[in-house]
Amino acid sequence: MLYQLLRATRPQQWIKNLFVLPALVFSGHAFESDYTLRALAGLVCFCALSGAVYLCNDILDLSQDRLHPEKSRRPIAAGLVPVPIAALVALILFAAALAGAFWLRLPFGMVALAYALLNLAYSWRLKHLVLIDVLIVAAGFLLRALGGALVIAVGISTWFILCTFTLALFLAVVKRRQELVALAQGAGQHRATLGLYSLPFLDQVIAVLTSSALICYALYATGVGESQTGAHMQLTIPFVLYGILRYLYVVYQLGGGANPTAVVWRDRPLQIAVVLWALACAAGIYGIP
Numbered sequence: 001m002l003y004q005l006l007r008a009t010r011p012q013q014w015i016k017n018l019f020v021l022p023a024l025v026f027s028g029h030a031f032e033s034d035y036t037l038r039a040l041a042g043l044v045c046f047c048a049l050s051g052a053v054y055l056c057n058d059i060l061d062l063s064q065d066r067l068h069p070e071k072s073r074r075p076i077a078a079g080l081v082p083v084p085i086a087a088l089v090a091l092i093l094f095a096a097a098l099a100g101a102f103w104l105r106l107p108f109g110m111v112a113l114a115y116a117l118l119n120l121a122y123s124w125r126l127k128h129l130v131l132i133d134v135l136i137v138a139a140g141f142l143l144r145a146l147g148g149a150l151v152i153a154v155g156i157s158t159w160f161i162l163c164t165f166t167l168a169l170f171l172a173v174v175k176r177r178q179e180l181v182a183l184a185q186g187a188g189q190h191r192a193t194l195g196l197y198s199l200p201f202l203d204q205v206i207a208v209l210t211s212s213a214l215i216c217y218a219l220y221a222t223g224v225g226e227s228q229t230g231a232h233m234q235l236t237i238p239f240v241l242y243g244i245l246r247y248l249y250v251v252y253q254l255g256g257g258a259n260p261t262a263v264v265w266r267d268r269p270l271q272i273a274v275v276l277w278a279l280a281c282a283a284g285i286y287g288i289p
Contacts, residue, residue, distance in 0.1 A: 001085075004080040008054065008058060010051070012262075015261055015265075016144070019164065019168075020148035021039055022145060023145065023156050024039040025281065025285065026156075027149075027152070027154040027156075035152045038105075041104055041151070042104060045108075045112055046112070048094075049093070049116055050119075052089075052091075053119040053123065059076060060123050062083070101113070115147070118140065119136075127193065128193055129193065139165075141165070159216050159217075166213040167217075170244075174260070175258060175260060177199065178257045179194060180199060182258055218237055222234050232280075236277050236281055239276050242273050243273040246269055246273060
């Protein structure tokens with residue numbers, strides 16, 4: 001039962017919570033223990049919150065998930081975890097995560113609370129509203145990044161915020177596109193909003209968001225209007241460009257992208273690009289030769 005409960009919180013999806021850490025890295029405090037410990041504590045809070053959100057989402061989507069070829073194997077949909085137990089664990093995770101978040105810093109606690117309420121509203125109703133569904137998903141990533149700055153009390157670049165939002169929105173729209181492809185004619189039965197989208201429309205949105213994310217990151221990396229970036233952060237731009245283009249290749253040529261987390265875990269070229277980007281960031285921010 002404990003193993004199935006852990007599966008129901010989808011720990012493989014917790015990689016998304018790494019969006020809490022960029023503020024630590026880009027602020028130049030990554031090698032200072034006080035800042036690092038607070039940032040990691042914030043990361044744990046968001047992991048607990050996201051686990052609780054996934055439990056609530058699976059409870060609310062129980063009937064629809066049982067019709068889905070993959071989601072029907074989730075512990076709650078498969079009947080491996082009783083709904084009352086899942087609800088109790090979700091409540092405990094919410095309470096513990098929010099208590100920890102407010103203890104770390106009041107502003108961080110407010111962001112964590114906003115994240116929890118927004119995702120509960122998404123699971124209950126907002127995911128059934130066309131376009132609002134993907135905007136809410138992107139807002140969740142934005143709140144993670146903002147929380148990462150607030151928990152260690154540092155500033156965060158406006159361009160980086162915009163880059164985070166557009167990149168997250170890009171991933172959310174790609175996921176909707178691939179769900180639409182995979183479920184074909186039955187897409188509207190699984191999720192009402194999927195029936196309101198079309199491939200040509202989503203492809204145009206993806207093209208717009210690809211350009212937007214790249215422009216916002218380039219402006220951040222070159223320090224336009226900001227003073228936080230290192231002198232050589234512009235050297236990271238090619239890795240970001242390759243990473244986004246590689247992701248598009250996985251989507252349009254290999255048929256992936258329905259699960260963005262799975263792409264990150266499995267695609268080796270994309271992993272190499274992320275590692276090289278991280279090394280280039282370290283060199284640009286901390287002056288590592």
